[in-house]
Amino acid sequence: MSNVSEQEILRIRQGLNDLGDAIYNLATQEAPKPELKDRELSGNKIHGGKITQFQSIGIKDDSTRLVVLVNNDGIVTDNIDVETLVGDTSVTGDLTVQGHIKASSLHVDEITADIRQERSSPLEFVTTKDDKIYGKGLLFRDDQKTRQITLQPGPDRFFVSEPIDLHREAYISVGGISILNENELGTTVTKSNLRKLGTIQELKTEGNLTIDEYVFWNSDYMRLGFGTESPNGMLGLVQDGAEIIVDIENETAVIGTFTTSDFSLVTDNTPRISVSATGKITIGSGSDTKTTVKGKLGVNVNNPDADIATAGPVVFEGKRFEVGESVPTSGVYKKGDIVWNTDLKPTGYVGWVCVREGSPGTWKSFGQISS
DSSP states (O other), rough: OSSHHHHHHHHHHHHHHHHHHHHHHHSSSSSOOOOOOOTTTOGOOOTOOOOOOBBBBSOOOOOOSSOOEEETTEEOOOOOOOOOSSSOOOSSOOOOOOOOOSSSSOSSOOOOOOOOOOOOSSOOOOOOOOOTTTTTTEEEESSOEEEEEEETTTEEEESSSSSOOOOOOOEETTTTTTEEEEEOOOOOOOOOOOOOOOOOSOOOOSSSSSETTTEEETTTTTEEESOSSOOOSSSEETTTTEEEEEETTTOOOOOOOSOOOOEEEEEEEEEEEEEEETTTEEEOTTTTTTHHHOOOOEEESSSSSSSEESSEEEETTTEEEEEESSSSSSSOOTTTOOOEESSTTSSSEEEEEEOOSSSOOOEEEEEOOOO
16 A cells, blocks of 8 residues: 555646646747847857848848759859959850850850851951961861861962852952953053953053964064064065065055065965066966056056057067167067168158068068158
């Protein structure tokens, strides 16, 4: 039997009930907000905890979700809105810019772009200690070849690997003066080594001219040569050792051969007048040739006063006609030759006719003149 009375047991039970109610009230009542004084919170107090709406003189946190993660690899975030990056900055990986990039100097190993490039200053290639400007320029590459516009040395020049196609109204100029456009060379272009030309109109040249090493114009002597660089007339044609010249000497026009060669005037590929190298002149090419002389014809006569005038004997169908004061005393004559008397007198004779050929032959007078 217990020494504890029933009344004591009731008091103990009542005390336990009061203790339970007190513990319940403590467990269910709202915890009072802690009161922290300035500079009273240490890092050890918030280890593993969360600070909301944090704000300091240099930091303000308005986020409602996780934005910045700091780990041993660095800082991870989705977006950075910054006005100025100070100091050297390296970007590992891809960098996407959906706006403008402004830089005082930009050094890249390669640029690939599918958008328009706008510049307010020239594109410069600068010589450095380890690099030259030669070979720099624009390159256009595909799977088959590389096209380029680059600067090359010795002498300095731009090398273009592909044809250049100008707009129809565009032109190439030097010193602001057009030297080549769609239709013409500039007026300042005075020298050229052209090898082949199409149709030329209004060609004007100055100085000597050579065409196909066959036609030569000598501007010093004002002479044109075909087949010769030194024609002997204003115009000279040379072939197979013969030279034809056209010239003016002492106000007299001259055409003929300068060499000891025969000369012919030809129509229908037939000689009509031929002059031998020794001066023999032949008119016509055969017995059926017809020659017409308009006006008077003189032989060894400067001013003929008849249709035919000669200063010496003539032969007509094999018969010789000449003049004299008496019958010939020398020379060979044929039967039918006639000597016309130049000393006509009354009862004299008009002339003498050869009746037997010989030297001088036998002669008889004819045509007695009345008294």
